[in-house]
Amino acid sequence: MKIVVIGSGSWGTALAQTLADNNQDVLLYGVDQNEIENINEHHRNEKYFKGVDLNPDLKATNDIHCVKDADMIVLAVPTIAIEPICKQIDPLLEKKAIIVNVSKGFQPGTNERMSEVIRRTISKDHLSSVVSLIGPSHAEEVVLRQLTSIDAISLKEEDAKAVQELFSNHYMRIYTGNDEIGSELGAAIKNVMAIASGILAGLGYGDNTRAALITRGLQEMIRYGTHFGGKPQTFIGLTGIGDLIVTCSSVHSRNFQAGYQIGKENTVENFLKNNKKTVEGVRTAKIVHDVAKENGIDMPICEEVYQILYEGKKPEHCANDLMIRKLKAEF
Ligand SMILES: NC(=O)C1=CN([C@@H]2O[C@H](COP(=O)(O)OP(=O)(O)OC[C@H]3O[C@@H](n4cnc5c(N)ncnc54)[C@H](O)[C@@H]3O)[C@@H](O)[C@H]2O)C=CC1
Numbered sequence: 001m002k003i004v005v006i007g008s009g010s011w012g013t014a015l016a017q018t019l020a021d022n023n024q025d026v027l028l029y030g031v032d033q034n035e036i037e038n039i040n041e042h043h044r045n046e047k048y049f050k051g052v053d054l055n056p057d058l059k060a061t062n063d064i065h066c067v068k069d070a071d072m073i074v075l076a077v078p079t080i081a082i083e084p085i086c087k088q089i090d091p092l093l094e095k096k097a098i099i100v101n102v103s104k105g106f107q108p109g110t111n112e113r114m115s116e117v118i119r120r121t122i123s124k125d126h127l128s129s130v131v132s133l134i135g136p137s138h139a140e141e142v143v144l145r146q147l148t149s150i151d152a153i154s155l156k157e158e159d160a161k162a163v164q165e166l167f168s169n170h171y172m173r174i175y176t177g178n179d180e181i182g183s184e185l186g187a188a189i190k191n192v193m194a195i196a197s198g199i200l201a202g203l204g205y206g207d208n209t210r211a212a213l214i215t216r217g218l219q220e221m222i223r224y225g226t227h228f229g230g231k232p233q234t235f236i237g238l239t240g241i242g243d244l245i246v247t248c249s250s251v252h253s254r255n256f257q258a259g260y261q262i263g264k265e266n267t268v269e270n271f272l273k274n275n276k277k278t279v280e281g282v283r284t285a286k287i288v289h290d291v292a293k294e295n296g297i298d299m300p301i302c303e304e305v306y307q308i309l310y311e312g313k314k315p316e317h318c319a320n321d322l323m324i325r326k327l328k329a330e331f
């Protein structure tokens with residue numbers, strides 16, 4: 001199988017290295033010449049992984065034509081870049097490929113899930129199926145070959161199995177699944193919860209608070225996800241609670257880091273002015289707010305994150321307001 005990974009950032013590099021470790025025919029495509037030269041000449045991607053030696057078999061290119069005869073294309077770019085990338089590669093493809101989505105979030109404007117964007121923009125003649133490879137997986141740990149388990153989710157079982165086989169090894173264990181809606185919605189909304197978790201840590205709250213946030217945050221994910229057809233059991237799997245735990249607790253999470261800064265400074269101002277990292281939860285918070293409001297879905301934690309990011313509400317007031325809501329039964 002010829003595999004192209006698009007996006008030479010943190011996740012694309014880590015996933016491409018996993019494929020190189022598995023002796024697959026993989027090429028990493030990027031737009032940043034520094035990242036490409038760093039990988040090809042020094043077997044490093046210093047911008048994302050300081051001092052980490054990559055598998056020397058991993059090669060990178062800035063020539064997008066490399067996708068033309070690929071059997072599998074992994075899209076490892078932020079959600080905002082998925083639609084333009086798909087429109088760019090579709091005319092270049094010469095046969096059907098499995099398109100692997102690893103991004104977590106929604107399409108701005110249409111609020112589509114990433115698999116929906118891919119199906120809309122890649123013509124039927126070029127698409128075998130979409131497989132979402134998602135779950136608890138910080139690139140910083142995968143690149144060091146730390147033990148990791150995630151899901152290959154697809155409506156086409158044989159393609160999910162193909163992705164499972166290609167990526168699995170002694171440090172990466174892939175499970176398959178077919179609940180595309182539940183998996184993608186869970187993986188997107190957990191980024192909003194990770195911002196909330198970071199805010200609470202930045203405000204000085206401890207482990208009790210985080211446990212409550214994760215547990216009640218999961219309820220919001222289930223409420224939202226099942227409203228749109230996701231299966232309840234998906235949310236207690238790797239793309240639900242698994243991804244929620246890792247992003248709400250890890251210093252590697254850029255969503256958590258963003259929240260931490262906002263909580264510590266008790267304002268969103270500096271973060272919004274200076275952030276250059278991929279923090280998917282920021283746009284997701286607005287989309288979840290709008291969609292939940294339209295559909296009457298109760299999402300109190302997401303609502304407070306939205307109020308902080310978009311309405312300038314003070315983080316300390318949000319934490320307080322969540323606590324003094326009308327008392328009720330847990331379930
Ligand atoms: N970093 C991680 O640990 C994980 C990230 N993800 C998801 O993967 C997606 C990508 O995130 P990261 O790799 O972390 O972001 P990143 O910020 O580390 O890297 C993004 C890369 O995409 C490239 N890029 C942006 N627009 C492009 C375009 N139009 N064409 C080609 N390349 C383009 C950038 O140059 C950069 O190399 C996000 O949706 C994120 O939620 C999912 C699981 C783990």
Ligand SMILES: O=C(CO)COP(=O)(O)O
Binds near residue numbers: 136191194255279
């Ligand atoms: O999705 C991730 C880990 O599973 C990465 O999280 P961040 O985007 O917050 O770094």
